[in-house]
Every structure is written in structure tokens, then in C-alpha cells.
Amino acid sequence: MKLSLALEDAHQGPFLANDLVRASFEIRGPTFHKSPRISAKFVGTMAVSFPTQVNAASPGQITTVLFEQHKKIEYRDLQWDEDASSGESIYTTPIEFQFPDGACYCDRPQKCQLPPSLDIMEQNMRVKVSYTMTISVGRSVLGAMTKTKTVAMEIPFSCNPSTARLPRSSCVLSVPMNEKPGRYARLRDTIADQEHDDGSCPSYSPKYSPSIKVEVLLPQPAILIRGQPTPVQILVHTPTDMIESGNVYLRSVSMDLKTLVTTSTGAVPRTITQRRHGCSMAGAVKIDSELFELDSGAWGNFFVLNAKPTTESCILRMDHVVEVVTGISVGLGNDIRYAVAAFEVIVMDPPPAYEVGDAIQA
Ligand SMILES: [Zn+2]
Numbered sequence: 001m002k003l004s005l006a007l008e009d010a011h012q013g014p015f016l017a018n019d020l021v022r023a024s025f026e027i028r029g030p031t032f033h034k035s036p037r038i039s040a041k042f043v044g045t046m047a048v049s050f051p052t053q054v055n056a057a058s059p060g061q062i063t064t065v066l067f068e069q070h071k072k073i074e075y076r077d078l079q080w081d082e083d084a085s086s087g088e089s090i091y092t093t094p095i096e097f098q099f100p101d102g103a104c105y106c107d108r109p110q111k112c113q114l115p116p117s118l119d120i121m122e123q124n125m126r127v128k129v130s131y132t133m134t135i136s137v138g139r140s141v142l143g144a145m146t147k148t149k150t151v152a153m154e155i156p157f158s159c160n161p162s163t164a165r166l167p168r169s170s171c172v173l174s175v176p177m178n179e180k181p182g183r184y185a186r187l188r189d190t191i192a193d194q195e196h197d198d199g200s201c202p203s204y205s206p207k208y209s210p211s212i213k214v215e216v217l218l219p220q221p222a223i224l225i226r227g228q229p230t231p232v233q234i235l236v237h238t239p240t241d242m243i244e245s246g247n248v249y250l251r252s253v254s255m256d257l258k259t260l261v262t263t264s265t266g267a268v269p270r271t272i273t274q275r276r277h278g279c280s281m282a283g284a285v286k287i288d289s290e291l292f293e294l295d296s297g298a299w300g301n302f303f304v305l306n307a308k309p310t311t312e313s314c315i316l317r318m319d320h321v322v323e324v325v326t327g328i329s330v331g332l333g334n335d336i337r338y339a340v341a342a343f344e345v346i347v348m349d350p351p352p353a354y355e356v357g358d359a360i361q362a
Helices: 240-245 353-361
Strands: 002-007 020-029 037-049 061-073 079-082 089-098 118-122 125-140 146-154 170-176 184-186 211-217 223-225 233-237 248-263 270-286 291-293 316-330 336-348
Touching: 002 125, 002 146, 020 125, 037 089, 061 089, 089 125, 118 270, 125 270, 170 316, 170 336, 211 248, 211 316, 211 336, 248 336
Parallel strands: 184 336, 223 336
Antiparallel strands: 002 020, 020 089, 037 061, 037 125, 079 089, 118 125, 125 146, 170 211, 211 233, 233 291, 248 270, 248 316, 316 336
16 A cells, blocks of 8 residues: 655645645555545644754753644545556545644734744754644454554645734944954944934044944845845945045945744743855955945945844744844954944745736736
């Protein structure tokens, strides 16, 4: 007896909440003389495991069932056919499940969204979210004895991030020019004081120590679509006296995407961080005006390729942060001053291809 399970229509990309999953199920083999017992289930799970952890006090794996659906397939619903060449019986039936709207364990009136399918391993921890359709066939062999065979198929799932709270689309790095070179000025905490409420860069004020401000602007709102380029604008604000003395150079800008995955199923929430390189420039670009814009040809676009969409649920949350490091020097020597800043972005999947096709036909 050979079982096979396949998605019925050529589905483009992963499924979303409330999507119907249509599959076709097939049994090949000898003709049944007694009705087999056929059951189908559709289960979403999140497994958090610690493969290399030796601490015996903490369990090696915590598996959380996100949802579970069961269906019985009646023998009479199977379509029968015969393979002319082998004489085998072929039984087929369509089977359909539906992804739920959400699933969670909190008391919110509206259920939290289902996390996307993922398998992330980093820092001695692995988080795996999977959605699986399984069909089991039990057939009588001898008297009361049954033999069970199972076939399973993983169903890819993704989610649409909530855009109710949009992150701001700019950040300002302040590069102090009177500090020791080479050290990163960690400005994450003080950055808000140096910006206007709308996130824009304030004009230079002499009461602060001389500093050059590097403004990073993403399109409004700061939503990065996976696989699509996001243009990044870089503006450098330099005090007049520094421009007059000349020799100010932008030496490097680099942007990374940091993904923070936090699971809340164990005793304590755990977070793993993944870092992906986004874009960077290195060299020496002379800054010759108080407000200087880096030529996009020297710079380019920010690309997100493999990241999963921003997710917010009581079981798992995935946040994305763009971290920017910039270096400025006076003269072309090695005394480069750096500043680093991070800002939140939303990552989304591109819209499904069939929607684009529909829009063209309309
Ligand atoms: Zn919840």
C-alpha cells in the first residue's frame, strides 16, 4: 500500500490566515476487502529546542500546539480506479482544511496571528514553526489486527504584519568629532534628544560638542518588502566651520538587518538574534557642503531576502531592526570616528503573484 498526498492547485507562495488548503490523497495497492480506517489531521506546532544545552534542569524541547483539526475520510467517499498495467487499485479523494484566523493562549478578544513557518537555529537554540497535514490509513490484516500507514506534508504559511503602529522612517547618527577616533559612539539612548519629534535632524547647535550628523531616511513608512529594493537616502549635516576648514570625508556606511525572535512558551521568554548584511559603502566621499546627500550610485538599495515577516503574537514575536554604522574622518588618515544607531522596521512578504495577474486583467 502506497500513500501520496499533494496540494491540489498550484498554489503561489505560502498560505495566509483563513486560506483553504486543498490537497488530493491517493492510495495505491491491493483492493480493500474491508473498509480501511482513514483519518486526516492538520496541525500547527512551535517547537523550541536547545540542541547543545547540557543543563539537565531545563527540558530539551518545548512543543506548543498552535491548533489541531481532525477529519475522518469515509471509505465510500474514495474514488476507485484500476491501474491497467499493474492491476493495482487506485483510491483517491480530495481533502480540505482551513488555516485558522489565529491561535494563541492569551485573553485578547481577537486571537493573535499565527506565526509564519520558520526554522531558525542560532546561539544554541532552535525555533521551528510548522504546519503539517497528515493522513493515516489503518487496514485490517488478521482478525482484529490493523496495520497503519501514514503520509504527511508540510504546508508553508506566512502572515501579514500588523501595520497599526508604523515605525518612523528615519534616524540620525551623531558622530562626535572631538572624541577619540576608532571608538563607536553608542547613541541609542540619547538619539531621541537630538532629533525633532518627527524624527528629522535638528540644525547644528554650537552648545553641543562639534559633531557631524548622518541622517538615514527610508521611504515613508518604513516597510521593507522581501525581495524588493528599498531606496535609502543618506544626508550628512556638517557644521559650517568644519566645512570651511575642509577635509571632511564620509568613510563608510553599513546597514544590517537584525531579526529578534522571542518565544514565550517556556518558563522564561527567550530571544534569538539573527543578523543579515543589508548594504554598505566604504571609501572616501568628500563632504563639501553643510547639507550633503550621498549619491545613490555610490550607495544603492537595501535588500531583504530571507527574513520572515514581522510577527506579533503572545507565543512568538519577530521584530526587525536596521542597524546603521557610519564612519567619518577629517583627512584621509585612519582616524575615523564611528557612530551606530538602530531603528525598527516592518518586514513584509511581497504580494502573491496571482493578485498581480488579476489586477492586470481587470
Ligand atoms: Zn495571544
